[in-house]
Amino acid sequence: MKMNDKSPLQIERALYQPKLPEAMKGPVALKEGAKTTSVADQETIKKLFPNTYGQSVITLEKTNNQSATPVVSVGVILSGGQAPGGHNVIAGLFDGLKKLHPDNKLYGFLGGPSGLVEHKYIELTHEIIDEYRNTGGFDIIGSGRTKLEDPEQFDKGAAICHQLGINAIVIIGGDDSNTNACILAEYYAQNNTGIQVIGCPKTIDGDLKNEMIETSFGFDTACKVYSELIGNIQRDANSSKKYYHFIRLMGRSASHIALECALQTHPNMCIISEEVEEKKMTLRDIINQIAKLIAARAKEGYNFGSILVPEGLIEFIPEVKVLINELNDLLAHNGVFNAIPNDEGRREYVLQSLTPQSAVVFESLPLSIGKQLMLDRDPHGNVQVSLIETEKLLIEMTKYRLAEMKARGEYKGKFQAVNHFFGYEGRCATPSNFDADYCYSLGNVASSLISAGKTGYITSIRNLIKPASEWIAGGVPITMMMNIERRHGKEKPVIRKALVDLKGKPFQFFAQHRDEWAKGNKHYIFPGPIQYGGSAIVCDQPTKTLLLEYED
């Protein structure tokens, strides 16, 4: 056997030519639309962003007269968690720049925003870019979670840009990273550095979206990978007919991923954190709901099923949120607590120190979860919510509840559960055609915005449920998406995070059908793995969320 260093699909995907919007296939002109205002707190935000506030929405249009453009150098940064398609943003940016002028240069800052501050970079060449076309991952230059927030960092960034002759920085990131991109753009404009800053909407979580950003990239691919696995598991559940699968899905602050996966696979149940918060559901309410579902299915002879759980659920349950806050206050750097030698003693101490309400909540949790809350703490002493195995918590508590119900004759059935957590499995998957095309177009747009001297913009592609040729490309002032929110005790201008809208069509569609999906075994859908090289109906479909939001 010949030892290959690439799989056949890697080799094939390297040759894929991403689809561009029709308007971007040749020379483009920028059409300036109406001036913009922020979504809220207009006066405050205008004051904070005197140079970048109020700019126009820009649309790219086909033109016949390619005007000469100045030679530019650009730096690109990958910020935060991985999302499929990041490499294509960079490839689209690179190709766009080279088309505008063969002498244009692209630098990649290494390991995330810290690369800018610490002056770690490489020049991206044709050879490097070609290695990464249509691939998953952020490994081309690496990513990182350093936040660009203070002027000292900004000045260090400007220094390296001036040294390398960089005219513009493209920051590929989520809502926080794009907020910071805007702050950086404003700072660089105020200080006449001559450095433009353009943002690019990334995040598998799907919580960076609004009327101008229909979806963030990576959401499509990640949800399709998770849905493939959920479909496979549902088929397994329905074959062996003996397990409930509790499947936790990445997506901490919003439940878009869980909702999209539910729309793709029709599980027996899917918990949506935003609904839990809206309805002020207690942990007990949630467990009762699960137990009721299981009892109803048992009556019909089904002792198996699928239950989707969003990663961030625990923080949306009001009384658990209070408990976590109390624990954070109580245990951070608490010498008395840290000196207690055993779990029983620690537990006792915690129970005595909490408010009575929180003590009740704490006591109701399985021992293992209580232990996790007491001991798995970050360097600031805070509970590490993302490490909590919420699906196991639900399984343990459901077991207990079903036993109670059985004792009262309210449940006759057998409950065996299997837990899963999917996150890392999808963040670096080979991008779907949708994400490959979308990302390549986003990168390409950035090159046009840079060439036109724009700053404080985020790249925007709309009309995404249509074929790529009909997509509308352009740029949106980042300030347009901002409002003032309280973060870590301070009022800050931030891009408004998009949680699941309980009045929106995706949730409404789910809410209309979930009772039907709860029953029996006939509703499961098995999406199968992402396909790349076949009919558009199999290979190019956008997410159900997009279809529901934008289809007439």
Added chain:
Amino acid sequence: MKMNDKSPLQIERALYQPKLPEAMKGPVALKEGAKTTSVADQETIKKLFPNTYGQSVITLEKTNNQSATPVVSVGVILSGGQAPGGHNVIAGLFDGLKKLHPDNKLYGFLGGPSGLVEHKYIELTHEIIDEYRNTGGFDIIGSGRTKLEDPEQFDKGAAICHQLGINAIVIIGGDDSNTNACILAEYYAQNNTGIQVIGCPKTIDGDLKNEMIETSFGFDTACKVYSELIGNIQRDANSSKKYYHFIRLMGRSASHIALECALQTHPNMCIISEEVEEKKMTLRDIINQIAKLIAARAKEGYNFGSILVPEGLIEFIPEVKVLINELNDLLAHNGVFNAIPNDEGRREYVLQSLTPQSAVVFESLPLSIGKQLMLDRDPHGNVQVSLIETEKLLIEMTKYRLAEMKARGEYKGKFQAVNHFFGYEGRCATPSNFDADYCYSLGNVASSLISAGKTGYITSIRNLIKPASEWIAGGVPITMMMNIERRHGKEKPVIRKALVDLKGKPFQFFAQHRDEWAKGNKHYIFPGPIQYGGSAIVCDQPTKTLLLEYED
């Protein structure tokens, strides 16, 4: 949005026409080869199987004169864990039977072998079969783990067969199920029931193979799904550069899955249980090996990586095996132990009751694993090895070991680990083209063997690394694969289980390259998801294991 009850890929795959060996595209003749003997213990096995021992190997050949065949009715059973392609075996069997005679009938026994004993069945019609072509899962008739072992069951089975006019039973299962198929075949022959029995080689574990059975079905698809995920995770590790991913893979008694996934993805490390046993490695040896790898990588600046762990590892570590046996003897129905109210007390009791050697092993395990060994027991009181989260055990112990090394200045690095377990994610995946074709052919062969009056045979397709048209189809007497082994304290005739052969080419290839793969980040391969509708090189490749075993 129209609510579909099928995904686009489901709809497309329903139309796929599985490829058959050239010889099977028209009428076939059975060519009888040489008489056979069992792989070992010939005299004993001959005595146990007087009617089914020593038959010829059969090869199917093209013929021009289709001879008339009698009308037959067949019953089919899915036995044991799911494997992708089971539905295609049934579809191939159905189509084969209908081609031989339109009045031929196929019944499916429901819920596994118990369906035969309890007389639960359906008749499989065109409408039903068409719903399940090329799909994953065993949900068409369900599966189950009842073992067909005693004459009472056999007689009940014969009764329903006579009632329905069933002439032959096809049992789709692993090594144990095929052993039992042979015992059933022999019993039915001895008792002149007129019922033939044919087996079919299924299991994702890959441990049912020999010179006549090149691979069991499902192994291909399951390994490709797991490899997709491992590839995605490696890309993620190499992008964020901060986590070691410990990935446990299904496959309890053999490490074929882990080995195949390693060959497909080139992880930094892959533990092979058979090697652990052969080299009599202790748990400490394994942990040292992992810690050494991590320290070496840290020296080069890599604080991330991928480590594959076979599900059954723990049972292959000699001293842990002894511990588990002692615990099984000690704790099964032990009233004293069961009356102890808390974990500390139970732990104390166990430590005092074990042999000194096992007490040391028990004490070295993380508390959570010790607890699992004490408490997660099956109805017979035995430790449930498959529930042990071996990957977490390795993470915990590696952490501890690295801390020791750090204190001694032997390790400078940061160790953060993420654990995964993949099993249910792949058992019911949509079968790859390979498994779809292989399974359909296996089912088709079964119809020919039945029509020729054969019993005690297992269907066999060879030459699998070649295109399907060149495959060699036939049947092999099950007794040919048998030897005598001690199982649950009794000498029994069983199909010899195929463990990873440390002298075989797949392991040798792995052993030659693993030191290279251990280093850096340049060796990872990203297989991506299974593709169905493109070039043969992307869609139709067999496993690396098969290629290594059969390529010149």
